[in-house]
């Protein structure tokens with residue numbers, strides 16, 4: 047695949063809605079890291095402004111992003127150490143995809159990180175491709191998969207039209223500098239009747255509305271756009287995509303991590319759980335679905 051000249055990427059500095067192009071925008075509140083949040087009055091998309099430069103974006107996803115003690119603010123506590131849970135989650139997600147698209151074929155995972163989802167996809171019989179902005183994550187991809195893994199922005203790489211059967215983007219689109227262009231490109235790269243699967247935090251979900259600025263989806267620094275069912279529908283409307291299914295998805299995590307994460311919402315509740323849950327159960331894996339990560343299965347019509 048050839049790399050595209052970076053000048054193809056748009057200038058992201060202006061205060062214009064990425065989805066509908068409206069400049070009818072107003073500021074809603076200021077977050078911890080001095081990122082200003084804005085809402086488009088035309089389509090309801092929420093986004094930070096000013097947006098990051100490509101250089102700033104790339105600098106976020108270093109090794110420390112994947113292992114740090116401040117993961118409620120940015121990144122992961124221990125992404126690689128959590129591999130068994132990520133693989134379990136991936137296997138569940140692949141199974142769901144193959145129920146809708148049993149033909150298999152070529153899959154592209156945008157924001158593939160260390161390629162754990164692609165390991166599961168390969169085991170399920172798919173021909174796997176991935177792209178990720180992180181130098182570190184791509185260097186950690188399993189050797190036998192690396193041939194088709196590209197380091198950089200999705201928009202920086204060109205693939206032939208109608209090349210892929212399935213494109214997945216797990217927790218990716220909210221990190222992108224240009225979600226609209228990503229969707230248009232995914233449409234072009236998918237075969238007829240191909241499947242696009244997007245998963246992103248839903249800012250209209252009940253947990254988001256209850257937790258307000260404590261909501262996990264409001265991760266400072268890394269989340270640039272905040273979607274809802276309504277704005278996802280809006281972003282795909284200019285191309286011939288149709289939503290065939292949407293649901294909230296969860297993931298497998300250790301009980302220990304679950305208790306730690308509860309501290310954000312209630313230190314009291316977290317302490318109660320710590321007290322009552324036997325130590326032997328702390329490393330048990332549980333499936334947690336707070337119903338705030340929206341997963342949308344989208345079919346290319348023609």
Ligand SMILES: [Zn+2]
Nearest residue numbers: 063066086089
């Ligand atoms: Zn808009």
